[in-house]
Amino acid sequence: MKTTHVWCSGNLYRITIGSGALALMADELERLGFSGTIVVVTDENVAGLFGDEVERVLSGGAFTPRFIVIPPGEEQKSLDMAGMMYGRLNELGAERATPVVALGGGVIGDLVGFVAATYFRGLPLVHAPTTLLAQVDSSIGGKVAVNHGRLKNNIGAFHQPIAIITDTFVLAHLPEREFRNGLAEVIKTAMIADEAFFGCLESDINRLLERDVSVLERTVATTAGIKAAVVEEDERDTGLRNILNFGHTIGHGIESASAFSLSHGEAVAIGMVAASRIATSMGVLSTSVLDRLTGLLVRAGLPVTVPLSIDVDAVLRAMTRDKKMAQGRLRFVLPTSVGKVHIRNDVSTELVRETLERSHAVT
Numbered sequence: 001m002k003t004t005h006v007w008c009s010g011n012l013y014r015i016t017i018g019s020g021a022l023a024l025m026a027d028e029l030e031r032l033g034f035s036g037t038i039v040v041v042t043d044e045n046v047a048g049l050f051g052d053e054v055e056r057v058l059s060g061g062a063f064t065p066r067f068i069v070i071p072p073g074e075e076q077k078s079l080d081m082a083g084m085m086y087g088r089l090n091e092l093g094a095e096r097a098t099p100v101v102a103l104g105g106g107v108i109g110d111l112v113g114f115v116a117a118t119y120f121r122g123l124p125l126v127h128a129p130t131t132l133l134a135q136v137d138s139s140i141g142g143k144v145a146v147n148h149g150r151l152k153n154n155i156g157a158f159h160q161p162i163a164i165i166t167d168t169f170v171l172a173h174l175p176e177r178e179f180r181n182g183l184a185e186v187i188k189t190a191m192i193a194d195e196a197f198f199g200c201l202e203s204d205i206n207r208l209l210e211r212d213v214s215v216l217e218r219t220v221a222t223t224a225g226i227k228a229a230v231v232e233e234d235e236r237d238t239g240l241r242n243i244l245n246f247g248h249t250i251g252h253g254i255e256s257a258s259a260f261s262l263s264h265g266e267a268v269a270i271g272m273v274a275a276s277r278i279a280t281s282m283g284v285l286s287t288s289v290l291d292r293l294t295g296l297l298v299r300a301g302l303p304v305t306v307p308l309s310i311d312v313d314a315v316l317r318a319m320t321r322d323k324k325m326a327q328g329r330l331r332f333v334l335p336t337s338v339g340k341v342h343i344r345n346d347v348s349t350e351l352v353r354e355t356l357e358r359s360h361a362v363t
């Protein structure tokens, strides 16, 4: 079991990471002084897999767990669903000090986090992330949100958890595509901040894909630690945190131009390679680094070129609508070597178009 501490908003919280960590949930919350009613919110898939275990662990400690189970899917991240949850919290007698556990992937984490941030102006939130993406990315950093209209994550808040319980054992159940979705963020994290970790991923990728218990635990802990360190430096997302958007400027454009037939991780993989090609064209990155990144993504089963079915103009249109603009210009995170990136506001639309079209051509 590994622990990482995060210092945010004047509070310190602990991330407990390892195979079997869910069994420690009651102990961890008792250590923080909680007991009595606790509300666990999860989706139907996760409830079927781990609901009984969490119920047993909490009841075996000082808690009376109450469950709210909702259908899975991004469409649940809505104000309507948040409204339904306020009603359920009221019925369950939740008070200002009642802890709420978000047991699930990023959808549950964002939605439950948003509800916890707003009900009684803030309930204690515990993240128990169950997808690779949620374990290495969405549970860390305090961003919580729902979608409204056609815009994603546009109604939100910052609400830091009191604890994160990350059980890597649960990843054994994750569908292959969801697992690879999270791997894209793992590779991104190594690429922006840690050359040695990138080298480990190159050596360990096969065992990681087999979900080897110790490689998985080490990989999740390292990635989560890097994200925690970045958000600690820039809690409110005004500077350093931008580096986490490596691959996301083009990635979001591709995700939306594919009408979401590509997963977020797949689009980010294509976006990271495109951003690196831009960096080589601008003379700030060597082609050998571009080849290393592409090689690792391919071995991880992720796409690296823009599918022919995707219209480059639609990608460019979606990119300019996206939030990653600084004073009307596209903001790009470009790598300069493995483990190092910098932010550029001077990437021309022409170069982006050329790069995407070239990527099309080699598909």
Ligand SMILES: NC(=O)c1ccc[n+]([C@@H]2O[C@H](COP(=O)([O-])OP(=O)(O)OC[C@H]3O[C@@H](n4cnc5c(N)ncnc54)[C@H](O)[C@@H]3O)[C@@H](O)[C@H]2O)c1
Residues within 6 Å of the ligand: 043, 044, 045, 046, 049, 072, 073, 074, 077, 104, 105, 106, 107, 108, 110, 130, 131, 132, 133, 134, 137, 138, 139, 140, 141, 142, 143, 144, 153, 170, 171, 172, 173, 174, 175, 178, 181
């Ligand atoms: N807050 C942030 O900083 C942040 C960062 C990145 C992404 N996000 C958000 O995260 C969301 C995506 O999260 P996600 O990729 O985890 O998707 P998700 O929450 O939809 O989960 C994917 C699927 O896996 C299932 N599942 C979850 N755990 C499982 C397990 N252990 N075994 C088997 N099935 C399991 C779920 O029921 C769901 O069907 C998006 O809404 C995105 O906006 C937020």
Ligand SMILES: [Zn+2]
Residues within 6 Å of the ligand: 185, 248, 264, 268
């Ligand atoms: Zn992402």
